[in-house]
Amino acid sequence: MKILVTGGAGYIGSHACKALALHGHEPIVYDNLSRGHDSTVKWGPLEVGDIANETRLRAVIKQHRPAGIMHFAAYIDVSESVKNPSLYYHNNISGSVSLLKTIIDVAAVPVVFSSTAAVYGIPRSLPISENHPTDPINPYGYSKLVIERVLADLDRAHGLRSISLRYFNAAGADPDGEIGTNRDPEINLIPIVLKAARLGTTVSIYGNDYDTEDGTCIRDYVHVVDIADAHVRAINYLLNGGTSCTLNLANASGYSVIEVIRTAERVCRKSIKSKAAPRRIGDPPVVIGNADRARAILGWSPRRSSLEVQIGDAWKWEKLRAPDAS
Numbered sequence: 001m002k003i004l005v006t007g008g009a010g011y012i013g014s015h016a017c018k019a020l021a022l023h024g025h026e027p028i029v030y031d032n033l034s035r036g037h038d039s040t041v042k043w044g045p046l047e048v049g050d051i052a053n054e055t056r057l058r059a060v061i062k063q064h065r066p067a068g069i070m071h072f073a074a075y076i077d078v079s080e081s082v083k084n085p086s087l088y089y090h091n092n093i094s095g096s097v098s099l100l101k102t103i104i105d106v107a108a109v110p111v112v113f114s115s116t117a118a119v120y121g122i123p124r125s126l127p128i129s130e131n132h133p134t135d136p137i138n139p140y141g142y143s144k145l146v147i148e149r150v151l152a153d154l155d156r157a158h159g160l161r162s163i164s165l166r167y168f169n170a171a172g173a174d175p176d177g178e179i180g181t182n183r184d185p186e187i188n189l190i191p192i193v194l195k196a197a198r199l200g201t202t203v204s205i206y207g208n209d210y211d212t213e214d215g216t217c218i219r220d221y222v223h224v225v226d227i228a229d230a231h232v233r234a235i236n237y238l239l240n241g242g243t244s245c246t247l248n249l250a251n252a253s254g255y256s257v258i259e260v261i262r263t264a265e266r267v268c269r270k271s272i273k274s275k276a277a278p279r280r281i282g283d284p285p286v287v288i289g290n291a292d293r294a295r296a297i298l299g300w301s302p303r304r305s306s307l308e309v310q311i312g313d314a315w316k317w318e319k320l321r322a323p324d325a326s
Helices: 011-022 054-064 078-083 085-106 139-158 188-200 224-239 257-268 293-298 307-321
Strands: 002-006 025-030 046-048 068-072 111-116 162-167 169-171 202-206 221-222 247-249 273-277
Touching: 002 011, 002 169, 002 247, 002 307, 011 025, 011 068, 011 085, 046 078, 054 085, 054 221, 068 085, 068 162, 078 085, 085 139, 111 139, 111 224, 139 162, 162 224, 169 224, 169 307, 188 202, 188 293, 188 307, 202 257, 221 224, 221 257, 224 247, 224 273
Parallel strands: 002 025, 002 068, 025 046, 068 111, 111 162, 162 247, 169 221, 202 273
Antiparallel strands: none
């Protein structure tokens, strides 16, 4: 079946496109390429357009007649969202509402929404399940929560079925080395650490006095291939008549910043310099998720949960992008 993938030229969207193709679907990438890269579009056609452009989107949907939609198109930098909230509200909320309106008008096909664990805010209990209160502490997390609510309202009003996937820290890269993260500047810890390993630069550790074993923050890392697999399982579930729901994607285990750096040193066989920096506002000491519901509903479980595997796949991609790395 044809699946329209908004933001399919980005990091997670491109991995989802490969997963769709491997499962016999044809991904139709819809991306304005403002932050994605056309070089990652390898498993189906690319339609250049913005999710807020209803005329263009309507034409693409009518042309390809997708059976379902995966919605990744969003800005995702937490720090940027704090500095420029209007950008995030305009793109992530207004753009998504425009997209969903067009879907309702043209073809009310199922939607898998790329959400985030940032909707929970500061954890009140661990591990975090879907029943945990949602209280985002930045515009990025709030923008995702708003669209979750919009999707729930559209299901009640129009029968638009959807699954919102709240995933924790995406990590790794395609094990075959075909695609990976390609942001500039990079915002995620693992690629920042690997770039430091390659260039000999220094990693800033934002806070080393937290109430954790080594004083640094602990996060739950999920391989991007596992996240992509969950999206395919979700769209198949909906295409087979499944009902709307919200699901966490997590490994249910966490690693500290120091553990990430030390693991990267072993994988890369390089020494990585680091320095302490002030805490960032809103960073909780520990964030670990519970994915029992995704296992029960989708039969999903992470297969590349090892931090060594995640960093190894990411290092392979880093070396392919930068042949000077060794």
